[in-house]
Amino acid sequence: RTLLRGPPFFFRAVAAALLPWTLRLALVDDRHCPPLPGVSQPVVHGAWVAFDVVLACLLFWLAFRIKQRTRLRTLHRALAIVVGVDALVTLAQAALWNVPRIAGSAHAAVDVAVVVVGVLAPLLVDVVLWTSLRHRR
Numbered sequence: 001r002t003l004l005r006g007p008p009f010f011f012r013a014v015a016a017a018l019l020p021w022t023l024r025l026a027l028v029d030d031r032h033c034p035p036l037p038g039v040s041q042p043v044v045h046g047a048w049v050a051f052d053v054v055l056a057c058l059l060f061w062l063a064f065r066i067k068q069r070t071r072l073r074t075l076h077r078a079l080a081i082v083v084g085v086d087a088l089v090t091l092a093q094a095a096l097w098n099v100p101r102i103a104g105s106a107h108a109a110v111d112v113a114v115v116v117v118g119v120l121a122p123l124l125v126d127v128v129l130w131t132s133l134r135h136r137r
Contacts (some may be wrong), residue, residue, distance in 0.1 A: 011063035014125050018056035025049055034097035055082070073133070080129035087122035094119050 026049045033045040058079055065072055094115050102111045 008063040010128060011059050014121075015056045015059035015063060017121075018052055018059070022049055022052040022056065025052065034093050051086070055079075055086075076129065076133050080126060080133055083122050083126045083129055087119075087126050090122055091119050 025045075028045070030041045030045045033041045033048065035041050036044055058075065062072060062075060062079060098111070098115045102108050102115065105111050
């Protein structure tokens with residue numbers, strides 16, 4: 001119940017966890033990123049890294065200023081929407097790109113764990129963002 005109210009500590013912890021995740025993502029070879037029509041893999045890779053850096057900064061901002069209700073409601077709502085879209089895109093990427101490649105992987109167990117964390121983390125954060133936004137009304 002406390003977690004769903006979105007305590008500042010939760011958002012700080014998520015933002016802090018995003019930092020090593022993003023660093024590891026930045027160090028991955030571009031060939032492991034899904035291509036998009038008309039967009040090269042290095043561009044997709046860079047976009048994911050940049051998105052995670054900006055998201056971590058905004059989550060830190062929200063966590064340290066969450067008491068200022070009126071000013072942050074828009075940021076809070078925008079983060080909930082963006083993280084929700086991120087969760088959907090990540091789920092689609094996992095289903096269409098990652099899962100088919102895991103079957104032939106030598107490190108299948110580790111790959112599955114990374115994909116599961118990558119899919120579930122934004123879903124959990126999105127649920128907490130929306131419920132904490134409702135709680136703060």
